[in-house]
Amino acid sequence: MINTISSIRKTHVLGVLGLCITANAWASGDPDSTTNLKDIYQSKTIPSTGAGTMYLNPNYSPENGTPLKDYFNYIGKENVGKGLLENDIMVSGVMRTFMLYRDMQTYYDDMTTSPKNISFSTYPLTSITNPTGSYPMLELNLASKYRQNIDFNVGYSMAPVFSGNVQDPNSRSMSVIQNLNFRGSIRNGLFKTTVHTGSVLWVNMSRFTMGQAEYRDNYFDRLPWDWYRRSFERFEEYYKMSTNIGNQQLGRSPLTGLVFETEYLPWALSFRGVYGRTNMSVPVSKAITNFPSYITAGRLEKSIFDKKIMGSVGLTYYAKRAEVQAIVGQDDNRPDNNTVVSADWNLKIYRKFFLSGEFGMGKANNPGTIANKTNNWSPGAVVKFEFDKRQVLYPFSVEYYAITQGLGSVDGGIQNSNPYIGTGGYNVEKIYNFGFIPNLSQEVGQIANNRQGINLRFEGGITKYFKFQLGYASSQEIKNNTDSITIQHRVNAYQRSRMRPWFQADGPYHRIKSAWFRTFESFTIDPTKAGASNTYSKGFNALELLLKSNLKVGNHDLILLNFTSLNTITKGLQVFNVSMTGDNIFIADFYEDFTAAFSINKKLSVVGEAGLELLKGSTMIELSPDKLTSPDADRVVNQIGTTYALGIDYDINRTMNIHLRERYMTQKDTNFSMDKFSGYETTIEFKIFF
Numbered sequence: 297m298i299n300t301i302s303s304i305r306k307t308h309v310l311g312v313l314g315l316c317i318t319a320n321a322w323a324s325g326d327p328d329s330t331t332n333l334k335d336i337y338q339s340k341t342i343p344s345t346g347a348g349t350m351y352l353n354p355n356y357s358p359e360n361g362t363p364l365k366d367y368f369n370y371i372g373k374e375n376v377g378k379g380l381l382e383n384d385i386m387v388s389g390v391m392r393t394f395m396l397y398r399d400m401q402t403y404y405d406d407m408t409t410s411p412k413n414i415s416f417s418t419y420p421l422t423s424i425t426n427p428t429g430s431y432p433m434l435e436l437n438l439a440s441k442y443r444q445n446i447d448f449n450v451g452y453s454m455a456p457v458f459s460g461n462v463q464d465p466n467s468r469s470m471s472v473i474q475n476l477n478f479r480g481s482i483r484n485g486l487f488k489t490t491v492h493t494g495s496v497l498w499v500n501m502s503r504f505t506m507g508q509a510e511y512r513d514n515y516f517d518r519l520p521w522d523w524y525r526r527s528f529e530r531f532e533e534y535y536k537m538s539t540n541i542g543n544q545q546l547g548r549s550p551l552t553g554l555v556f557e558t559e560y561l562p563w564a565l566s567f568r569g570v571y572g573r574t575n576m577s578v579p580v581s582k583a584i585t586n587f588p589s590y591i592t593a594g595r596l597e598k599s600i601f602d603k604k605i606m607g608s609v610g611l612t613y614y615a616k617r618a619e620v621q622a623i624v625g626q627d628d629n630r631p632d633n634n635t636v637v638s639a640d641w642n643l644k645i646y647r648k649f650f651l652s653g654e655f656g657m658g659k660a661n662n663p664g665t666i667a668n669k670t671n672n673w674s675p676g677a678v679v680k681f682e683f684d685k686r687q688v689l690y691p692f693s694v695e696y697y698a699i700t701q702g703l704g705s706v707d708g709g710i711q712n713s714n715p716y717i718g719t720g721g722y723n724v725e726k727i728y729n730f731g732f733i734p735n736l737s738q739e740v741g742q743i744a745n746n747r748q749g750i751n752l753r754f755e756g757g758i759t760k761y762f763k764f765q766l767g768y769a770s771s772q773e774i775k776n777n778t779d780s781i782t783i784q785h786r787v788n789a790y791q792r793s794r795m796r797p798w799f800q801a802d803g804p805y806h807r808i809k810s811a812w813f814r815t816f817e818s819f820t821i822d823p824t825k826a827g828a829s830n831t832y833s834k835g836f837n838a839l840e841l842l843l844k845s846n847l848k849v850g851n852h853d854l855i856l857l858n859f860t861s862l863n864t865i866t867k868g869l870q871v872f873n874v875s876m877t878g879d880n881i882f883i884a885d886f887y888e889d890f891t892a893a894f895s896i897n898k899k900l901s902v903v904g905e906a907g908l909e910l911l912k913g914s915t916m917i918e919l920s921p922d923k924l925t926s927p928d929a930d931r932v933v934n935q936i937g938t939t940y941a942l943g944i945d946y947d948i949n950r951t952m953n954i955h956l957r958e959r960y961m962t963q964k965d966t967n968f969s970m971d972k973f974s975g976y977e978t979t980i981e982f983k984i985f986f
Contacts, residue, residue: 389436393982394418400975404803407795419797449477488559495552499570501595504638504656504676505614506549507709510741511814515857515891516905516941517790518955518981527945527953528901531855531893535763535846549574549707551591564599576706576719576731577616589618589721591707600643607643614705620663620723632722633661636705648687653679658703664716674702678743690756698748700774711736711744727800730811734780734818737863737885740767740840747771749836761847767840772869776829779821781865781917782809786887787909787937788961789815791977804970819933821882825916826867834882835869853895861887867916876912883917883933886910903943911935920967935965951985
């Protein structure tokens with residue numbers, strides 16, 4: 297609550313808002329009109345625009361006129377208590393100061409920033425107005441319970457775009473955006489109805505329709521969305537949690553628009569409707585000036601409360617409707633539509649195990665699918681069995697999925713390998729379409745279209761000081777549509793994604809793909825060596841092991857986290873093929889990450905990280921153009937990436953902390969001579985929650 301002296305506390309907030317609104321209108325209107333306003337007030341006509349702040353003084357009375365407060369009729373003894381008082385409003389938010397300094401000894405020539413660069417934004421080319429990234433430096437939210445069943449939120453976000461690029465005027469600007477949220481709910485008999493409108497609204501529908509893909513976050517990097525808590529508690533939670541699944545608001549999509557929900561309480565039945573636009577339906581490409589798109593979705597959900605079965609089942613309809621983007625001076629009204637319908641369930645059976653999954657049909661209808669005759673309905677399904685530690689010694693889960701290529705959603709949790717479904721729509725420049733990731737060697741727990749496979753997870757503990765998590769994934773493409781494959785760079789992934797964010801052809805060989813916090817690399821298979829595209833299929837394997845320990849060193853806590861993964865893409869399905877070499881392996885990726893966090897006292901902790909990534913390609917994928925006279929075996933992809941980092945976290949109090957990170961990173965390919973970089977990166981983050 298806002299604490300003020302008693303006389304100010306009685307001031308109505310609506311009056312303050314009126315001052316701001318009218319002052320803004322006056323500033324944007326004709327300043328010469330202020331002279332005529334006296335005549336308007338004297339004639340008892342209330343103007344809608346063009347009023348200066350001096351005329352909003354409630355005691356102001358033009359010559360021979362009536363005080364302005366009588367016109368607005370919200371100030372006066374008879375109206376006390378009818379408006380919103382300052383002590384009825386809750387103010388909250390976060391102030392975040394972020395500084396990044398990068399000093400590169402060697403680097404990619406197309407890196408966005410200079411070799412020695414200082415910036416004050418999370419991503420150098422983005423701001424809060426860019427729907428695809430960056431976090432604000434200041435976020436302010438005002439919320440109030442206007443009535444028993446009605447509340448509202450008004451927010452402001454501010455972010456600099458100070459990238460250190462002195463030649464770009466946009467890098468010396470400040471962006472401000474207003475977030476207005478209104479939520480109203482009413483209960484009438486057996487029905488409860490809620491309306492939520494504004495921006496940004498976090499919407500959860502289903503995994504296939506509106507839900508984010510699973511990613512594992514790095515343990516060392518500070519995440520901008522970390523909520524207020526003592527810094528070391530973050531690592532204690534990593535030790536306790538079953539998974540480290542990343543991305544803010546997991547399973548929900550950011551929407552600007554309207555969400556409507558009504559519940560019939562006796563039947564525990566609810567319906568949710570959505571209309572608006574999401575961040576993934578907006579193009580990043582600067583060449584596109586207009587993209588008329590919108591999202592509509594509806595979900596019918598039934599909660600189940602029974603002695604044998606507890607949980608929920610749901611039916612979801614999702615539709616992205618658009619036209620092919622209009623270029624300046626050119627209109628293209630052809631459809632660019634995407635539709636998904638699905639049924640999902642999340643049930644606990646006999647209080648012993650969990651059964652969840654989803655079945656759906658998807659259809660993309662745009663110039664690409666029409667030309668290739670693939671604009672038909674495509675099915676997909678995922679089923680998961682899960683046993684917790686109350687039933688078995690070592691909790692485990694088994695998940696099977698089979699999803700055809702036509703089933704995909706820019707807002708869904710499916711890794712997309714369909715080139716006709718992507719961020720911003722069909723006609724977005726491909727180098728900015730980070731929604732299309734061809735044949736990704738996915739993490740354990742991820743699902744992808746044009747793929748069928750399994751995800752297995754086990755976890756357990758040995759004494760209360762040691763835990764382990766083991767995961768395995770194996771899958772195979774359903775139809776070979778492309779000779780491209782993609783791996784995810786784990787070491788320095790966050791740092792590399794900021795070197796040229798959102799670009800899908802980065803690096804000296806134009807293979808690097810960057811997204812929010814993620815870095816990928818795509819390679820081309822040589823069909824003359826692997827066989828024609830329609831004669832072979834690709835197999836994918838992933839093995840992950842996380843070892844965790846929580847130790848006492850005197851009176852201090854020490855948390856150790858060691859994560860190891862091995863990913864392979866093979867010719868044909870090679871179950872449990874987790875070696876780095878072999879006749880049928882296209883590429884193999886090994887990643888090792890060790891993190892240690894030590895609590896010196898309640899306020900101060902230190903954390904360190906060491907990481908290694910080895911990437912080994914075969915002669916069946918693209919070879920180095922730098923060694924044309926060498927044998928093929930000496931021209932294969934052969935990368936090594938390393939990282940060494942140290943950090944300090946200091947909590948000034950529960951809601952105020954400062955974080956320092958220093959990192960040295962390297963990347964080198966022994967055969968692709970231009971693929972190399974090395975350098976230091978320093979980040980300082982100061983954050984206050986209020």
